[in-house]
Amino acid sequence: MMERLKQELIQYSKEIGIDKIGFASAEPFTELKQRLIVQQELGYQSGFEESDVEKRTEPERLLPGAKSIIAIALAYPSKLKNAPQSKRGERRGIFCRASWGRDYHVVLRDRLEKLEAFLRERVPDVQISSMVDTGELSDRAVAERAGIGWSAKNCSIITPEFGSYVYLGEMITNIPFTPDTPIEDQCGTCTKCIDICPTGALVAGGQLNSQSCIAFLTQTKGFLADEFRDKIGNRLYGCDTCQTVCPKNKGMNFHHHPEMEPDPELVKPLLKPLLTISNREFKEKYGPMSGSWRGKKPIQRNAILALAHFKDETAVPELIDVMKQDSRPVMRGTAAWALGKIGVKEALTHIQHAKEKETDLEVLLEMEKGIRMLEIQ
Structure with missing residues (x-):
């Protein structure tokens, strides 16, 4: 039976x-x-x-x-059908495939x-x-x-x-079903995933240091450690690097479930609009995706880091506004750092003026970083 x-x-x-x-x-x-x-x-x-x-x-x-x-x-x-292109002035971020x-x-x-x-x-x-x-x-x-x-x-x-x-x-x-037989490990001697991990989070085969894994880091809400900022790229949520490099995933692309089909504009969104998106709009647009579970704060911080990654000079006015007006220290400080990373000299005066009114110690530290990057250019 x-x-x-x-x-x-x-x-x-x-x-x-x-x-x-x-x-x-x-x-x-x-x-x-x-x-x-x-x-x-x-x-x-x-x-x-x-x-x-x-x-x-x-x-x-x-x-x-x-x-x-x-x-x-x-x-x-x-694979994303009809993926929009990221180009100068219209840079885009990316959500991992699992979202x-x-x-x-x-x-x-x-x-x-x-x-x-x-x-x-x-x-x-x-x-x-x-x-x-x-x-x-x-x-x-x-x-x-x-x-x-x-x-x-x-x-x-x-x-x-x-x-x-x-x-x-x-x-x-509590039904005693007959168990199935496990599948033999087929990774063999391949170490491509370990070798390519951007942060070295795969410390050994099958052992992950989650604290340095980009997939985890994109979900944190505080300031991202300096050592990871250049490695996050344009990732807004998650990381697929160890999957895309895997030989066993070559040619694997299945569209079996309509509800899993991605909206290209949502999973590869324009970065600048994310900086000012309201809570309501974020919930309406991104709420149905698993990548929204931590709210908009990590996504917005990552969008700022992505703009810095692209050195998008067209985003400087928006980043100055975030640095001066956003109520959240993480956003203000990350924006100040990003302005320094992008390297538009005109931003220096704006950071210096904002620094005079800033009271948060962590934000002040990020402003100093931004100023130093601009002064040595």
């Missing part, structure tokens, strides 16, 4: 648009537990994940009587809810606990055990069918 139910569930998953499904035991993730403890000791965690290692590695703590975990994967696009289209948390929860309903109809007393990304369990560890793909050196799950361009979700249940 369990095997028949498993096959019926697999068939139903295809009907509702799940690209891959796998089944794993709900035994503790003992190896993962040790790795997470090391990550904590090294200070490599981002702070966004669940801090309780036991909850992350012991499914029965989340669902007493847990017997199985059902893992799902949905493939998302890797294209509708927020993947919403999409995957919809699929998991359908699977839940399917199981409840056939097993009325079934117990279920589902989660996507923000749950306690490690999506990658579950997917690896369930045979969805292997855990790669770039810390992504790579599937043979879709590469690493997949969203992951899982469902713990």
Whole structure:
């Protein structure tokens, strides 16, 4: 009966648009537990994940009587159709591929809810606990055990069918499904992702220092450390470098789900309009995207850094306004630094005048940096 139910569930998953499904035991993730403890000791965690290692590695703590975990994967696009061009005076930023289209948390929860309903109809007393990304369990560890793909050196799950361009979700249940066989690691001796990481955040194959990962840094809200400012480029949210360089992702581009189709103007937006976007407009335009979850502040700070990256002289008037008028210290200070980086001499007087009225110590420090860059040019 369990095997028949498993096959019926697999068939139903295809009907509702799940690209891959796998089944794993709900035994503790003992190896993962040790790795997470090391990550904590090294200070490599981002702070966004669940801090309780036991909850992350012991499914029965989340669902007493847990017997199985059902893992799902949905493939998302890797190439942008009709991408607008970034050009002089109209520079653009970029959201990572995982933020294209509708927020993947919403999409995957919809699929998991359908699977839940399917199981409840056939097993009325079934117990279920589902989660996507923000749950306690490690999506990658579950997917690896369930045979969805292997855990790669770039810390992504790579599937043979879709590469690493997949969203992951899982469902713990008390139904004792037969577990699937994990996929053998296929990274081999390749180290391209480690070699190309802009900040060296991939300290070793499968080991990430989240504190220096650009994907994490773009989501922080404070001043970005000087050492990372030149490396963030025009990224507004996330980083795809370790995925785009991966040979296993070559030619992988799937458009299976209409809700995942990106709006080119949203995922590659003009930078200057972002500097003055209102809370309401930001929520209306970017709210449905997963990249909006931290609000507009990190996106705006990153837009300023991107304008500095491009040395966009046409943005100087807008940056001067931000430096003088924005109520948030991070925006004022980052704008002052960006003015120095862009290097238009006329900005020097504006920074000096703004400095006379500034009271925030961190902003004053950024203004000094901007002034020094302009004075030595």
